[in-house]
Amino acid sequence: MYTIAIYLYALAVRLASLTNRKARLMIKGHRKTWRTLRDHAKERQHYVWFHAASLGEFEQGRPLMERLRREHPEKRILLTFFSPSGYEVRKDYAGADLVCYLPFDTPLNARRFVRLVQPEKAFFIKYEFWHHYIDELHRAGVPVYSVSSIFRNDQIFFRPYGRGYARVLHHFNHFFVQNEASRRLLNSLGVTQVSVTGDTRFDRVIDIRNQAKSLPLAAALTGDSRTIVAGSTWPPDEEILIPYFNRHPELKLIIAPHEVNEERLRSIEQRLKRPALRYSQATPESSAQADCLIIDGYGLLSSLYRYATLAYVGGGFGVGIHNTLEAATFGLPIAFGPNYEKFKEARDLVTLGAATPIHSYEELKTWFTPLRDDEHLLQQCSRIAKDYTTAHQGATNIVLHTVFGKPE
DSSP: OOOHHHHHHHHHHHHHTTTTTHHHHHHHHHHHHHHHHHHHTTTTOEEEEEEESSSSHHHHHHHHHHHHHHHOOEEEEEEEEHHHHHHHHHTTTTTTTEEEEOOOHHHHHHHHHHHHHHOOOEETTTTTOHHHHHHHHTTTTTOOOEEEEOOTTTGGGGGGGGGGGGGGGGGOOOEEESSHHHHHHHTTTTOOOOOOOTTTTHHHHHHHHOOOOOHHHHHHHTTEEEEEEEEOOOOHHHHHHHHHHHTTTTEEEEEESOOOSSHHHHHHHHOOOEEEEEEEGGGGHHHHHHEEEEOOOOSSSSGGGOOEEEEEOTTTTTTOOOOOOHHHTTTOOOOEEOTTOOOOOHHHHHHTTEEEEEESHHHHHHHHHHHHHHHHHHHHHHHHHHHHHHHTTOOOHHHHHHOOHHHO
16 A cells, blocks of 8 residues: 555656646756766765755754764765755755765665665664665665654554554664653563764754854844844734734844745745845845845855844744754744644743744744843743753764764
8 A cells, every 4th residue: 555655646646747836846856866876876986965855854854964974074974855845955965975865765766766876874763764765774874863762643644554664663773762652662562772963953943043144134133223024924923923023113124935936925025014135135234224134045044043132933833843952952932823732842842931922923922022021031032942952963973873883
């Protein structure tokens, strides 16, 4: 059934590619992958392979790749993505020797891919459990690791009808999981090669904080004003957030929508009742006169948080919130929509009092307004958020030193 589902999905993507840009990018990317791998196969290089579904998983794998590069510069690194939104943004990532798409998980593709790459080791990040690729790596004797993974009892592996698919878990050499509950669930299936190491993203966000870029346009906008930075927003987020901003002239806003296209940008502009500029069209002089910057590009969000007083993280009115740790590492109180329960760091921040889920304009107002007005409360929440990210770093060292040993 799994293989049939993969073939049907591949067919659906090919049909969608006739009219859908993302699907078209994926199909073209797969063709390019095979050409690239054939060319590199001639060099007979062995790669350490990291696979990320998209940008979020990439950020979890990134500290591993960069630490591996520093400690073992002789290793060659292959990075693959499933999603166009990951590959298209990070295809020029300098931390890997080779970046490409991962073709659909069919038996033929898996055999062909492993034969061409001849990986030395393979790391699958968080939720990535591609059955045929993992089986093929196991048959080839390639060690396979799952990093920053997290398991819940509603996943297919732990359902009566999913036990057949769960056998793929026994082909991993080791799981580096985020919490004790994940270890217990894996142990219930007889999978015992498990370590609770936490999430490598904590190491990444500490690096982000230390390496944050200076952005003169953002600095000119914010000045001495309290500022909300809203990251990865969707229309339901904006329906609540923008009216709050419109009614509070003492606040500035920097908004970075998750999808950047003309339709989305115009939708945001139409909602705004205060002076706003697109980032690509702004100058330091015009930014200083504006109240809102609309980020019409990618790659800036993690540095923009350094200019914030408060943060809003989007996605919580859809399938789930985006990255809260990037905001928390800068010591920002955070608001997000109600769909956050799958994300341990979000639950922790809510419990600690540094973040809150909101369902409505009134709830957003109830959270943000006291923080705007009470400096002591703001500093208290800020300290909690920043201390939380600092206290949970260290997973990267554990993973790499377990797999490769400590450097001499």
